[in-house]
Amino acid sequence: MFLTVTKALLEGFGTTVELFLLTLVFALPLGLIVSFGSMSKIKPIKWLVRTFVWIIRGTPLMLQLIIVFYVPGFIGMWAREQETTNMFIQFLASWKVMDRFVAALVAFAINYACYFSEIYRGGIESISKGQYEACSVLGMSKPQAFFHVVLLQVIKRIIPPMSNEIITLVKDTSLARMISVYEVIWSGEAFIKSEGLLWPLFYTGAFFLVGCGILTIIFNRIEKKLSYFSV
Amino acid sequence: MSILEVKDLTKSFGSTKVLKGISFSLEEGKVLSIIGSSGSGKTTLLRCINGLETATAGKITVNEKVVFDSNITDKKELKALKHNQQNIGLVFQQFNLFPQYTALSNVTLAMKLAAKKRPDYKHNKKAILEEIDATAKKFLDKVGLSDKLNNYPCELSGGQQQRVSIARALAMNPQILFFDEPTSALDPELTGEILKTIRQLAEDNMTMVIVTHEMNFAKDVSDEVIFMDDGVIAEHGTPEEVLVNPKNPRTRAFLNTYEK
Numbered sequence: 342m343f344l345t346v347t348k349a350l351l352e353g354f355g356t357t358v359e360l361f362l363l364t365l366v367f368a369l370p371l372g373l374i375v376s377f378g379s380m381s382k383i384k385p386i387k388w389l390v391r392t393f394v395w396i397i398r399g400t401p402l403m404l405q406l407i408i409v410f411y412v413p414g415f416i417g418m419w420a421r422e423q424e425t426t427n428m429f430i431q432f433l434a435s436w437k438v439m440d441r442f443v444a445a446l447v448a449f450a451i452n453y454a455c456y457f458s459e460i461y462r463g464g465i466e467s468i469s470k471g472q473y474e475a476c477s478v479l480g481m482s483k484p485q486a487f488f489h490v491v492l493l494q495v496i497k498r499i500i501p502p503m504s505n506e507i508i509t510l511v512k513d514t515s516l517a518r519m520i521s522v523y524e525v526i527w528s529g530e531a532f533i534k535s536e537g538l539l540w541p542l543f544y545t546g547a548f549f550l551v552g553c554g555i556l557t558i559i560f561n562r563i564e565k566k567l568s569y570f571s572v
Numbered sequence: 573m574s575i576l577e578v579k580d581l582t583k584s585f586g587s588t589k590v591l592k593g594i595s596f597s598l599e600e601g602k603v604l605s606i607i608g609s610s611g612s613g614k615t616t617l618l619r620c621i622n623g624l625e626t627a628t629a630g631k632i633t634v635n636e637k638v639v640f641d642s643n644i645t646d647k648k649e650l651k652a653l654k655h656n657q658q659n660i661g662l663v664f665q666q667f668n669l670f671p672q673y674t675a676l677s678n679v680t681l682a683m684k685l686a687a688k689k690r691p692d693y694k695h696n697k698k699a700i701l702e703e704i705d706a707t708a709k710k711f712l713d714k715v716g717l718s719d720k721l722n723n724y725p726c727e728l729s730g731g732q733q734q735r736v737s738i739a740r741a742l743a744m745n746p747q748i749l750f751f752d753e754p755t756s757a758l759d760p761e762l763t764g765e766i767l768k769t770i771r772q773l774a775e776d777n778m779t780m781v782i783v784t785h786e787m788n789f790a791k792d793v794s795d796e797v798i799f800m801d802d803g804v805i806a807e808h809g810t811p812e813e814v815l816v817n818p819k820n821p822r823t824r825a826f827l828n829t830y831e832k
């Protein structure tokens with residue numbers, strides 16, 4: 342029985358890990374772009390981006406999941422009912438209900454990009470103006486100053502809040518079951534219904550503990566690696 | 573021929589006039605000290621000359637090359653002027669070293685990035701980088717830090733950090749080196765080593781402009797002294813004229829606050 346459960350849970354956990362990793366792959370760079378937007382000198386861009394971040398951070402991830410999953414399908418349905426030659430509406434008509442996993446990924450990536458962007462912004466804004474000025478006086482360009490001087494200092498500053506947020510993401514992936522993504526808790530819960538077994542549920546907890554434990558070790562390593570300088 | 577010429581320079585932040593028409597020039601190899609009370613615009617003047625701040629009006633010439641002219645409005649031309657600004661070095665009050673780089677790398681970083689644009693960079697990469705390292709070591713040696721090449725800023729005293737930043741500025745081979753209160757962020761017992769370094773540079777005929785509150789130092793290192801008061805040059809002359817026998821009552825009042 343133990344083997345059967347382990348196999349079932351591993352399958353669910355595979356989806357969890359996949360969702361987790363893919364969310365990071367998209368949200369980490371997207372967050373940087375969003376943070377640049379929220380610091381933009383062009384006021385309309387800045388306020389548009391900040392309002393978007395405010396909405397995403399101010400509403401439950403669960404709601405965002407459901408919206409991302411259902412809304413495109415509904416728009417497509419509405420568009421198909423229209424009798425029009427409008428190219429845009431015809432394009433909308435091609436929208437079908439999203440794949441569950443893709444919908445979850447989109448919602449998670451957008452949500453976490455917004456959280457990450459605020460951490461990036463805090464980190465970037467905390468670097469003293471003097472660093473940029475020293476670069477400028479030495480004839481470096483702005484991108485050179487950012488990538489060769491500022492970035493590593495920002496990374497050092499944001500590692501603690503980022504590790505918090507990323508560990509929260511591990512656990513948040515379980516929300517994906519809201520739109521029927523077969524993740525690890527679901528696979529554990531299935532045994533209550535089918536076999537009347539409770540322990541697989543606790544077993545799923547062990548998967549999360551191990552996952553978060555590994556991440557904690559990785560982040561401690563990075564922190565140690567960057568401890569040779571102080572910002 | 574003067575290496576630095578500042579003409580009718582003004583600078584306002586919003587409606588506050590900070591510089592109200594500054595004109596002076598400096599000969600090559602001379603040391604100019606700028607003194608004046610807090611808020612008189614000394615830092616702003618330095619920042620305008622270095623291009624960290626854009627002046628409102630006036631003209632600045634370095635080694636006969638215009639680096640700022642408020643009559644030029646064409647964006648492309650202005651950009652070209654910025655390029656001439658690279659002949660000016662600046663040492664900050666707060667050092668502004670790059671914390672993640674060693675003393676040596678702090679000095680080499682800008683040179684190595686600039687070297688990438690050289691057409692022969694790909695072929696001669698190794699030789700070019702070695703040459704840059706050698707240059708950096710020469711300047712760190714000059715400021716007495718050849719035993720700290722591989723230390724990070726957080727492992728150095730304030731005085732040592734400031735000397736690294738001086739080496740970093742020197743390595744760019746500036747025609748004029750500016751200092752903005754280079755000893756103000758240091759404990760009194762550490763100011764001596766910085767002043768000694770600057771004295772050595774003066775002996776090597778480095779052209780320097782030094783904003784300082786160290787009156788005795790200004791007296792014996794400078795060829796000229798400017799006393800700034802409320803955005804204008806209130807007095808300009810030899811250290812003897814300005815610091816010992818000032819004509820302007822404002823200068824006298826200012827110097828009196830230092831006697832105590």
Ligand SMILES: Nc1ncnc2c1ncn2[C@@H]1O[C@H](COP(=O)(O)OP(=O)(O)OP(=O)(O)O)[C@@H](O)[C@H]1O
Nearest residue numbers: 585588590608609610611612613614615616617753
């Ligand atoms: N970025 C800025 N925005 C608005 N006002 C500024 C700015 N920078 C400087 N000022 C104002 O300009 C005036 C001159 O400042 P500045 O720093 O040049 O004086 P300073 O002579 O260097 O003084 P200190 O001896 O204290 O360093 C001050 O009143 C200051 O408040």
Ligand SMILES: [Mg+2]
Nearest residue numbers: 614615616752
């Ligand atoms: Mg100042």
